[in-house]
Amino acid sequence: MSEKPYVIDQMISAKSIAARIEDLSREIATEFSGTNKLIVVGLLRGSFVFIADLVRELDLPVEVDFLEASSYGDGMESSREVRILKDLRGAIEGRDVLVVEDIVDTGFTLSHVLNLLKSRNPAKLKSIALLDKPTRREVDIRADWTGFEIPDEFVVGYGIDYAQRNRNLGYIGKVRFTAD
Numbered sequence: 001m002s003e004k005p006y007v008i009d010q011m012i013s014a015k016s017i018a019a020r021i022e023d024l025s026r027e028i029a030t031e032f033s034g035t036n037k038l039i040v041v042g043l044l045r046g047s048f049v050f051i052a053d054l055v056r057e058l059d060l061p062v063e064v065d066f067l068e069a070s071s072y073g074d075g076m077e078s079s080r081e082v083r084i085l086k087d088l089r090g091a092i093e094g095r096d097v098l099v100v101e102d103i104v105d106t107g108f109t110l111s112h113v114l115n116l117l118k119s120r121n122p123a124k125l126k127s128i129a130l131l132d133k134p135t136r137r138e139v140d141i142r143a144d145w146t147g148f149e150i151p152d153e154f155v156v157g158y159g160i161d162y163a164q165r166n167r168n169l170g171y172i173g174k175v176r177f178t179a180d
């Protein structure tokens with residue numbers, strides 16, 4: 001794990017995130033308007049702030065569940081091999097499911113999770129990612145809804161970490177290493 005000093009430059013303000021979530025939740029509510037109970041699945045740990053804000057904007061009956069998949073270690077590189085560290089508590093067969101991810105980067109994590117959940121025969125399976133780095137993609141996948149497309153920068157805040165730090169920032173910022 002790197003201990004190189006860095007600063008964080010704001011990229012997306014808390015206000016812009018909140019405004020985008022309002023728009024997205026309206027689209028999602030329309031998509032799932034006929035549902036009797038939507039299961040919103042947060043991918044731990046990076047999506048915990050996003051899912052908290054998103055479900056409070058959703059005017060729908062929802063259940064919340066979590067799944068933890070590993071792909072990054074404590075560094076900045078995807079390991080490409082995705083393992084399930086914590087599975088859902090509930091069954092999703094015949095149910096409407098929305099997977100909530102923090103960032104789609106190479107695409108390995110989201111595609112692995114969606115394939116796994118698809119094999120459990122949900123009625124409808126959709127996904128949303130707060131951030132997308134399209135230039136980094138190695139697996140051909142896109143979330144059904146994306147908050148913001150961003151360039152190839154390492155970002156933190158709003159639930160997202162660098163070596164487990166900075167998850168508690170209210171905004172999204174990019175990590176910039178400073179000379180030491």
Ligand code: IMP
Binds near residue numbers: 107
């Ligand atoms: P993928 O499997 O390469 O698409 O990786 C997705 C996961 O990598 C995300 O859920 C994040 O947890 C993590 N990740 C990707 N980019 C960043 C970043 O810029 N900062 C922190 N974590 C990131």
Ligand code: MG
Binds near residue numbers: 043044045046102103
């Ligand atoms: Mg993640």
